[in-house]
Amino acid sequence: MADTFSFDVVSNFDQQELVNVIDQIRREVTQRYDLKDSGTTLEVEKETITVVANSEMTLQSIEQLLLQKAVKRNLSLKIFDFQPFEMIGGNRVKQQINLRKGLSQELSKKLSKELRDSIKKITVNIQGDSLRVTGKNKDDLQQAINLLKKQDLEVPLQFENYR
Template sequence: MASTFSFDVVSDFDRQELVNTVDQAIREISSRYDLKDTKTTVELGEEVITVNTDSEFTLEAIHTILRTKAAKRNLSQKIFEYGKVESASGNRVRQEIKLKKGISQEIAKKITKLIRDEFKKVQGSIQGDAVRVSSSSKDDLQGVMQRLKQEDLPVALQFTNYR
């Protein structure tokens, strides 16, 4: 009985939850008294959210709304990467918020090094933008999951394909 168990460490988010988050944010922006006349637009693209509003003050309020709506829908704050604020036509400001998906090579190397150093009977291998973790003991794998949850990495981690 030399079977091995494994799971994948990925960084992803539920697209439908993000769509719902942006819809709720737009609804709140259009109904809030302090944001009603700002002619704010929030557009969700494939990999970016574009916010166009009248001042940096209202931009901060929109960030807060997006963050709270995302938190209520169990989306990590780490998926948002705020770009620089640009000035747009008509004394307005525009900002692109990139949506982070996937684990970069340097973070994947950091994860595999952590696994190698702390768990002797567990193997970690980089596979594209995910990390496959395998071991002959399910307990070791669960220990790795707990340890990775404690680590403060700049990406949101999920554990999939547990077998």
């Protein structure tokens, strides 16, 4: 039997599910009456989604579609960081949507400190964009998970490699 138990705290999302969401939106844009002739384009890069539309109202419709489809695909809405839209040439608007992935250094330090202060019997290590929580007792780790779940953070948290 193992001496210590551990788990990792990460902030991640399923990239393929995001691709599926974008494909569904593109399909709906070509079929829906109010969006059909709008010339709306969606482009996905590694960490951003760029939406170009002919009006602010169309942009808001696409934003609502994105949120609805993401929920249906079990993607957390916290991964989307909507930037303000900007006017571009030809009476068109453009919006960047940044995708949040990984824990920032400041957030990792904050979570690490809160866990160590509230549960004395665990150790927390920052490993790049994730946290490794270790302890001798599984109950302490469960308490740490519950403490993290109660936090209202700007990024979604997942718990992996529970050993």
